[in-house]
Amino acid sequence: METVAQILVTGIVVGSVYAFIGLGMSLVFSISRIINLAQGGFVVLAALSAVKLSGVWGLPLGAAAAITVAGMALVLWLVERLVMRPGSRRATPDRLLLITVGVLQVIGGALLVFWGNLPFTMRPFSAAVPFTIAGVKVAAQDVWVASLLAACLVLLWALLNRTSTGLTLRAAASNPDAARLQGVDVDRMRSLAFLIAGVLAGVAGVAIVPLTYMSYSTTIPYAINGFIAAVLGGLGRSSGAVLGGLLLGLLQATFGRYTSGPSAEVAAIAVLVILLMFRPSGLVGRPAEARR
């Protein structure tokens, strides 16, 4: 029972980060049809920026977090304006995927140049004593991560379903041409989607870095796991991305508990490969979209 609870806690915390990444990818994909593989890289960039702001320059945690989140929103908005928009005028979806691979590569390269190859971490948000649920120690930071994900989900849901901007966003996602005829500025909605993805990446990076070590070499694992989360739930579905992220986190936690070495990672990818072959549209979705 204790082991099960332990796996649950670890899985939910790790899965929350994947959910954050998958959520950002899904949102961008639903509006622009771009699979932004770099989304996980931005989480690592946010994490290391927060470490630099609070740890090295000594800013208070709240200020460091706010600057990081705002900065990530700006960075993703810039990426959309400078790279994705000109790219999508000329390139096919395959090429756009390669462009996001290039962005991921640039993030990793920039982290290597500006942060070096050492892993970084940060002190937790609050120094509260770990408490115990069902015999399992839960750190305060674990609660922070899960509740930030929940808060972001509620806010995103409210934005999409309770505001006129959200309605426009959903219109641009479901049928760009019809939306354009109705006077929706689809390009602006795409920028907005990237901006929201930047906020999600910023929050995820700041929230997770006290629990783990981040460096330039963690960009690719996060990018791929986040992508698996998005595909697991069906790309373009926010609820699917969250479900996929948590499932993947639990799967990795289970494998990590009973085996050692790279098997957790290999198992996760094997799930992706099998899923792509037999149910490429995710656990919820129509297979016809992905297969010829």
Added chain:
Amino acid sequence: MTGPEAEAVTQGGQLQSASAAKRAAVIQRARPAAPVVLLGILIALPFMVPSLTNLLILVGIFFIIVSGLNLITGQTGQVSLGQTVFVALGGYGTALLAIKLSVPTALGTLIMAIGSAAAAAVVGWGFLRLRGHYFALATLGLAVIIANLATGLVSFTGGPSGLTGVPTLTIGQYSFLGSRPFYFAVLAVAVAGSLFIRNLLRSGTGRALAAIAADQEAASMLGVRAATHKTRAFIVAAVYASVGGSLYAMYSAFFSPNMISVTTAFVLVVMLALGGARTIIGPLLGAFLIEAIPQFGGSAGLYEPLIAGLALILVMTYLPAGLWGGALQIVRRMPQR
């Protein structure tokens, strides 16, 4: 329509001025000579600039791998991010066969090339049914798995520190010891590989691949079996990657997970995109430019991932045909002015 003039006229689809036709004729006549000149330069280079030989070997090995990738990605438009799987099969396979079973490296290279072809047939059968980017992502998944296995299976692959003591290439009694002999071995494989691809593109399979790239649905209506031809291209690409991996292991007497990291998988695609797909020179140019970055000494190697990423973004965004493809387009447009 055999004369160069007729060719020049049909190329533009309309009548051209006499001077333009003459210029086109010069280009036509220069064409068969160009590969010979290039080959002459490549043979002479290690004698003229001996310090370049090691760089040229690496460029040659990556050129072989990227040429194979060019066939599947450039010709059929299916982006494979998993070529490192076959590089790993070739590299680790040849190394292990030689170290553990004392199999001659040339034979080991051949065995692993056949093994990679078989693996590619299975993977291709499963994955090539997936649409565009889903194929790219599935192959990326394989690249991550193989990188993890190479690091994790310590007793088999030597883990992060890799396998050492791989013997060099030996054919009959002759060992390709030292940089210059090995360079010529790589050059021979690269030339043979390029000739094979050139002939393949002029064969029925090549025409079928071009048709699939242009419009898969139209091609399949004309009776072209897209899946069969794509799988064939994927198998050839896997053999090239495997041979490249074997050559790398023999050349450096060493093979480690570093050579088959996910970053390498990305870099292979960067080389292709940077130089330009669907040409033979494109992969050569791309491999040379990326491999040359660390040669600028000191901290240049540190900047390699950043520069490669920026180059990929810029080329894919603004010059989809790559540097060589872009240059060719400019040359082709010139006679019409």
